[in-house]
Amino acid sequence: MKCFEIPLCPLLKVTRMNKQKLNSKIRHCTRVINEYILYIVKSGELKLLQNGKEFTLLPGDMYIFNLGEMQQPLENVNCEFYYLHFDIYGVKELDISDEEYSDAIWQRKANFLKEDIYGISSYDYIKVILKQKMHFDDVNTIDGFLKVFDQNPIAYGYNTPEWRLNVSNAASRLLMKIEDKCFENSNQDFYKKSGIVYDNVKRIVEYIEEHYKENFDSKCIERDLLINFDYANRIFRKHFGYSIIKYRNRLRINTARVLLGEKSMREIATEVGFSDVYYFSRCFKKYEGVSPSEYKRYTLGLKKADDLVED
Numbered sequence: 001m002k003c004f005e006i007p008l009c010p011l012l013k014v015t016r017m018n019k020q021k022l023n024s025k026i027r028h029c030t031r032v033i034n035e036y037i038l039y040i041v042k043s044g045e046l047k048l049l050q051n052g053k054e055f056t057l058l059p060g061d062m063y064i065f066n067l068g069e070m071q072q073p074l075e076n077v078n079c080e081f082y083y084l085h086f087d088i089y090g091v092k093e094l095d096i097s098d099e100e101y102s103d104a105i106w107q108r109k110a111n112f113l114k115e116d117i118y119g120i121s122s123y124d125y126i127k128v129i130l131k132q133k134m135h136f137d138d139v140n141t142i143d144g145f146l147k148v149f150d151q152n153p154i155a156y157g158y159n160t161p162e163w164r165l166n167v168s169n170a171a172s173r174l175l176m177k178i179e180d181k182c183f184e185n186s187n188q189d190f191y192k193k194s195g196i197v198y199d200n201v202k203r204i205v206e207y208i209e210e211h212y213k214e215n216f217d218s219k220c221i222e223r224d225l226l227i228n229f230d231y232a233n234r235i236f237r238k239h240f241g242y243s244i245i246k247y248r249n250r251l252r253i254n255t256a257r258v259l260l261g262e263k264s265m266r267e268i269a270t271e272v273g274f275s276d277v278y279y280f281s282r283c284f285k286k287y288e289g290v291s292p293s294e295y296k297r298y299t300l301g302l303k304k305a306d307d308l309v310e311d
Contacts, residue, residue: 004066005094006130049071113239256268259271268280
């Protein structure tokens, strides 16, 4: 199964995003494609010669045309389709099975959750994997996709830098929505099992991010998330490599790093949830490999750290 892995950062370059109606007087153009093109057929049949071979798309079909492909009209047709022309550096062609497709998406989503919220490496996981040919039977799903085109056209009267940014963002979100639906449809059993686990892990992450400054325990997790703590800790450790409590401390230290140039160590320790400043210093060194004062001097480029207590 041919797929495209499409990064969405730094910015999807969208050159065309609109719709087209074909009839006996208006035919598809002849061209060699110099960018990636996504077609979504709303009604009728779209018949083309693709690299010299007959090619037909029906209502609900989506197709991504690759760079260098030749398109020619096959015959006069009555058809309405939507199109998105885009390009971005780093697109990869993949030949994978349905199971590999589902697993790749799941792993990327799980890896994104592991990333430091204050770091830039999380942007490496903002991408999609789309099948070259897709089909959706649900009319509401298709209408939801097409609504994005109607609300974000590239046309005269809309050409401003701000509008182009809006279009790029809208197109990126559209591709993410399409991937979500493909993931859901590609392997229902896998989606249900992995989806439940992913949703639970995501709920746990969101809970920790909201309460990491508090000294919550297993009873708090079970009460607030209505989930068995042993199960929660097990699936969390499986995907993150460490326990819920260690992840909480990781978030505390991440926040502390940001505050080191602004406040004293005692103030920082209290703000991020540590009641003991010396325990905070030990935890900081455990996670960062250096004490807070060393981190402030060498990482932040400050010569003095008199307000910090050495380990």
